[in-house]
Amino acid sequence: MEFSAEEAALLSRYFTNLDRPVFALRNLPEVVKGALFSRYSRTEKSLRRVLLDEFISEPDSGFDRLAGAPPTDDDMVAVRRAEEFYERVLVGYGDDSVAELAGAHVAVEQASTLAAKALEDSRIGVSPLEKSTRYVRFDRRGADGRYLYYRGPELGDPDYQRAADALFETYSGLVEPATEAIRRRFPQEDGETDRAWKSATRAKALDLLRGLLPAGTLTNLGLFGNGRAFEYLITKMAAHELPESRRIAADLHAELSLVIPSFVRRALDDRYGQPAVERLERMRSRLQELAPALPGERGGTHGPSVRLLEHDPDAERKVVAAALYPQSSLPLDAQAADPQVVLDAIFADRTNRRQRPPRALEHADYTFEIVANFAAYRDLHRHRMLTQERQPLGTALGYDSPPYLAELGMRDAFERAVEEAARTHRRLEQDAGAALAQYVVPLAFRVRWYMRANLREVYHLCELRTTPQGHPDYRWIAQQMFLRVQEVHPRLAAYARFVDLGPGDELERRRSEQKIDAKIDALNQRLR
């Protein structure tokens, strides 16, 4: 053992073991973990030895005051200590990536759906999770008795609030009748628990009605991320076109400065942050001037669509070459083999969608343009291993009215409410501008966006998003994406065995809820 008994006693609190080469860190502040890891690049010592020699036994390091001392009630003292510690350890590091070595959990509550999308528009280093429109009713009221939608000072127009209230009234009025009607249509099955049946039927009702919620609807989300990703997120949010997002940027910065100050210090500072914010704003306004106005699509509503705009005709050869490459000593452009045989070798025994296809599939790229309702966009936007951007949410592309609502006799109420909101939107668009007018647009309205994805992500997205329990709207999009790829690359698509092109489950959550029951039973048995 590398450590004396005395040293081991000091260290054991901080590591999951002291004598093996793989170990986890615990009971250490984020800043210390980040600083410790960053030392790997500048020392030949082991990590545990660094903690001992350079931090614990070094009075000047500030470690004792950070990790050893009882927590202080004074936030500013804690911040200063963290800053000083980090400065002392990292003086001389020129590498921005050290800010990826510490992370934080941050909650953002009462953010509009639009601001939540802006926060979730991060691909590397941030993992978000948001309140679900499938499992949570959105007609609860706040302490002031009002429905929960964004009412910032920039949205003072009384018509906005009238339209949003009307949408929530309709949603609220339909939730119970829709749930009851669905329960009559899908009675409890033999052996199905009350819990599973009620959850599945409620989820279907909420899925049907989510299109009524305006984009200003407030939601809650949690973000876990590393310091570098948060730094960029704050800068981006500070440059966002919505004042709400800019206020969230300031709040995020203030709160993260209490836990990982050194990592987000540059996000809004005068040297890097502010100039970056201003540059992003200038870039947006220059591009707004250059971009053609929204094309003549007013009234031109053609329903949802998924178009494949670009693909590589040579993709199959590239995928095959890339698959052989790591096993070969030939250059990439000298690889050649029968594609069928290589693809068979890759996929021969793939037994479930979680078994990822190899990186070679990243050599085939596709650009899709999708027109679909904003609720479905919201779902698919969460995929990060691709490039995507949306256009402003408006009402010109029309809306989707879930066909099943007609069967329940609720289509008229739904359509009346969204059309009324569309009238308010058109007026707000003139008076307040397209960005702010988005808040009143119900999620049923369509938006146009592009997704550029490689084949590996196409496999992941299409297999995950076509599972029969998924929402029918995003299932349809994922199926269409897959069909477009199949048309141009039938052999490459043929191995995505877990894409489900069927009609989906009528009561989408039923099988999943029954599986949850089985898991609860198994857990109870084990704990008994």
Ligand SMILES: Cc1cc2nc3c(=O)[nH]c(=O)nc-3n(C[C@H](O)[C@H](O)[C@H](O)COP(=O)(O)OP(=O)(O)OC[C@H]3O[C@@H](n4cnc5c(N)ncnc54)[C@H](O)[C@@H]3O)c2cc1C
């Ligand atoms: C049935 C269902 C219910 C859902 N319910 C909710 C909900 O209630 N609330 C909610 O907010 N979201 C919900 N989601 C969205 C979900 O949380 C994911 O954001 C979304 O499915 C994207 O999936 P992904 O992360 O696998 O894909 P991608 O982002 O496309 O990533 C592809 C793969 O790359 C890897 N990867 C990407 N980023 C990271 C990372 N930072 N760390 C580690 N690995 C990474 C993972 O292996 C991932 O599968 C739901 C999704 C489904 C399918």
